[in-house]
Amino acid sequence: MAVDELYKEIILDHYKSPRNKRELPGAALTGSGNNPLCGDEITVFANVEDGKVTELTYRGAGCSISQSSASMMTEAVQGQTVDEARELAGQFRSMMAGELDPDEATFGDLVALKGVVKYPIRIKCAVLAWDTLQEAFEGAPSGAASPA
Amino acid sequence: MRNGPDVETIRKDFPILERAVGDRPLVYLDSAATSQKPRQVIDAVSDFYAHHNANAHRGIYQLGEEATEAFEGARAKLARFFGAPDPTTIVFTRGVTESMNLVAQGWGRKFLREGDEILITEMEHHSNIVPWQMTVAVTGATLRYIPLTDDGQLDLSDLGSLLTERTKILSVTGMSNALGTITPLRQLIESAHAVGAIVAVDAAQLAPHRAIDVQALDVDLLGWSGHKMLGPTASGGLYGKAEILDAMDPMLGGGEMIEEVFHHRSTFKPIPYKFEGGTMPIAQQVGLGAAVDYLEALGMDAVREHEEEITRYALDRLLEAGATVYGPKDTSIRGGAVSFWYHDVHPHDLATILNEEGVAIRAGHHCAQLVMRRFGTPATARASFYVYNTNHEVDVLVEALAKAGDIFA
Numbered sequence: 001m002a003v004d005e006l007y008k009e010i011i012l013d014h015y016k017s018p019r020n021k022r023e024l025p026g027a028a029l030t031g032s033g034n035n036p037l038c039g040d041e042i043t044v045f046a047n048v049e050d051g052k053v054t055e056l057t058y059r060g061a062g063c064s065i066s067q068s069s070a071s072m073m074t075e076a077v078q079g080q081t082v083d084e085a086r087e088l089a090g091q092f093r094s095m096m097a098g099e100l101d102p103d104e105a106t107f108g109d110l111v112a113l114k115g116v117v118k119y120p121i122r123i124k125c126a127v128l129a130w131d132t133l134q135e136a137f138e139g140a141p142s143g144a145a146s147p148a
Numbered sequence: 149m150r151n152g153p154d155v156e157t158i159r160k161d162f163p164i165l166e167r168a169v170g171d172r173p174l175v176y177l178d179s180a181a182t183s184q185k186p187r188q189v190i191d192a193v194s195d196f197y198a199h200h201n202a203n204a205h206r207g208i209y210q211l212g213e214e215a216t217e218a219f220e221g222a223r224a225k226l227a228r229f230f231g232a233p234d235p236t237t238i239v240f241t242r243g244v245t246e247s248m249n250l251v252a253q254g255w256g257r258k259f260l261r262e263g264d265e266i267l268i269t270e271m272e273h274h275s276n277i278v279p280w281q282m283t284v285a286v287t288g289a290t291l292r293y294i295p296l297t298d299d300g301q302l303d304l305s306d307l308g309s310l311l312t313e314r315t316k317i318l319s320v321t322g323m324s325n326a327l328g329t330i331t332p333l334r335q336l337i338e339s340a341h342a343v344g345a346i347v348a349v350d351a352a353q354l355a356p357h358r359a360i361d362v363q364a365l366d367v368d369l370l371g372w373s374g375h376k377m378l379g380p381t382a383s384g385g386l387y388g389k390a391e392i393l394d395a396m397d398p399m400l401g402g403g404e405m406i407e408e409v410f411h412h413r414s415t416f417k418p419i420p421y422k423f424e425g426g427t428m429p430i431a432q433q434v435g436l437g438a439a440v441d442y443l444e445a446l447g448m449d450a451v452r453e454h455e456e457e458i459t460r461y462a463l464d465r466l467l468e469a470g471a472t473v474y475g476p477k478d479t480s481i482r483g484g485a486v487s488f489w490y491h492d493v494h495p496h497d498l499a500t501i502l503n504e505e506g507v508a509i510r511a512g513h514h515c516a517q518l519v520m521r522r523f524g525t526p527a528t529a530r531a532s533f534y535v536y537n538t539n540h541e542v543d544v545l546v547e548a549l550a551k552a553g554d555i556f557a
Contacts, residue, residue, distance in 0.1 A: 040496075
C-alpha cells in the first residue's frame with residue numbers, strides 16, 4: 001500500500017518520540033512559522049557560535065509530517081555551520097520538489113520524508129520546519145558570531 | 149430515502165460516483181465543501197453551451213433571446229425554490245462569499261455609522277466574518293459576536309445584551325459548516341426585528357439540506373452557493389426583500405448594471421440587475437436551475453430525512469469507534485457536516501490515509517478558525533453527507549479510520 005511509503009517507521013518514530021523538542025531559554029536565534037491551512041505550528045530555537053549551530057530545538061504542534069520533519073531537522077543541523085545548514089535546507093527543498101534523490105548515507109533519517117513528494121498537498125507540512133529555520137538564520141549572517 | 153427515490157437510484161444520476169480512487173471505489177464525504185453534480189445538471193450546462201450560448205440581456209438575435217430566457221428561467225426557479233415573492237428579489241452571485249460581501253458593502257457601508265452594531269456569531273464561516281471586518285474598518289461600526297455553548301450551539305443566554313437598539317443587522321449562518329449546528333433562525337429573526345435590526349442569513353449549508361421559505365421566515369437577506377446544492381461552481385445568489393435591495397448600493401460597477409452613463413455619474417438599473425455588473429456565469433446559473441429542479445423532484449423533506457438518518461448512523465458509528473465529535477449530537481438540531489478527531493491521529497494524516505481507501509474527507513479549519521479556537525483545536529477531520537451517500541459508505545469510513553489508528557498506534 002502506497003501510504004506505507006509515506007508513513008515510514010522512522011517518521012512515526014520521530015513523531016511519537018520527538019528529538020530536541022523543547023524551548024531553549026535565552027536562545028540567540030528563534031524563528032516561527034505556521035501553515036494556516038493545516039494549523040501546523042513550529043518555533044525553532046538555535047544557538048550559534050563561530051558560525052556553527054551548537055544547539056537547535058523546536059516546539060510545535062501539527063501533523064506527523066510537519067513534526068517529524070522538525071525533529072529530524074534538529075538532529076541533522078546540530079553541529080553544522082550556518083552555511084552548511086542553509087545548503088541542507090536547499091537540498092531538502094530540492095528533494096521535496098522531486099529534483100534531488102539523496103541516499104541515506106548523505107541525508108540520514110531525512111531521506112524517509114522523500115515519500116511526501118507523491119503527496120503534493122503535504123509538501124508544505126514537510127518544508128515548514130526548514131522555512132522556520134531559515135527565518136531564524138536571517139538574524140545570523142554566515143560565518144558571523146551569534147548576534148546579540 | 150423513505151419518501152423519495154432510493155439512494156441507489158439517485159447514485160446512478162451522479163457519473164463521478166462510478167469512478168475509483170486507485171483501486172477503491174470513490175467514497176465522497178466532502179459535500180459540505182462542494183457537492184457532486186447529477187447528470188441533469190451537467191447536461192443542462194452542456195446543452196446551454198452546445199445550443200443556446202450567447203450573452204444574456206444583450207444580443208438582439210435568436211441566440212441572445214434563448215440565452216436570456218434560460219438565465220431568467222433559472223432566476224424564476226430559484227425564486228420558487230426559496231419561496232421568494234418575485235424573481236426580481238433574486239440577485240445572482242458567484243456564491244455566498246460574494247452574497248455576504250454584497251450585503252456588507254452594498255448595505256453595510258451605506259447605512260452603518262459609528263455607534264451602530266453588527267451582530268454575528270462565533271460559528272460563522274470566514275465569508276460571514278471578514279466582509280464585516282472590512283465594513284467596520286470603513287464605517288466605524290462595532291462588530292459583536294454571539295458566543296457558543298460547549299456542545300456547539302449558539303449561546304443565547306445573553307442575547308438581550310448583545311441584540312439591542314444599537315444592533316442594525318444580525319448576520320448569521322443557517323447551519324454551521326464546521327459543527328453541523330442548525331441555528332434557530334425563526335427565533336433569531338423575531339428577536340432582531342423586535343429591536344429594529346434586519347437579518348442576513350448565510351444559507352450555504354442550510355439550503356442544500358432543508359426547505360427554506362424566505363417569506364415564512366420573514367428573513368431580510370439570504371445567500372446561497374449553488375455548488376453546494378448540486379449546481380455548478382460560480383452559481384449562487386442573494387435573496388433580499390425588495391425595499392432592502394432597492395436601498396442597497398451596487399458592489400460592482402460596469403456593463404449591464406447601468407441605465408445611463410455620463411462623464412461623472414451613472415444611473416443604475418432596477419433590482420436585481422443593478423447588482424449584476426459584467427457578464428454573469430450564465431451557463432452556471434442555468435445549471436443551478438436544473439439542480440433545484442432535481443432537488444424539488446426528490447422533495448426537500450425526503451432530502452432532509454435522508455440526511456438525518458445517515459447523520460444519526462454516522463454519529464453512532466463514529467462515537468462507538470472512539471472518535472471525539474464536535475457539535476450537537478441531536479440530529480434534529482444539526483446537519484450532516486460531522487467534525488471529529490479520531491484518537492490522536494492528526495486530521496491531515498487521517499485524510500491522507502483515508503484517501504488510500506478511496507474515502508474523501510476534509511481536514512483543516514474549514515474556514516472557521518473562530519470555531520476551532522473555541523474548541524481548542526487547530527483542525528478537525530470532517531465527513532459530510534448528501535443525497536447520494538449510503539450507510540455502507542459510513543462503514544467504509546469507519547473501517548478506514550481503524551487502519552489509520554493501526555498506523556499511528
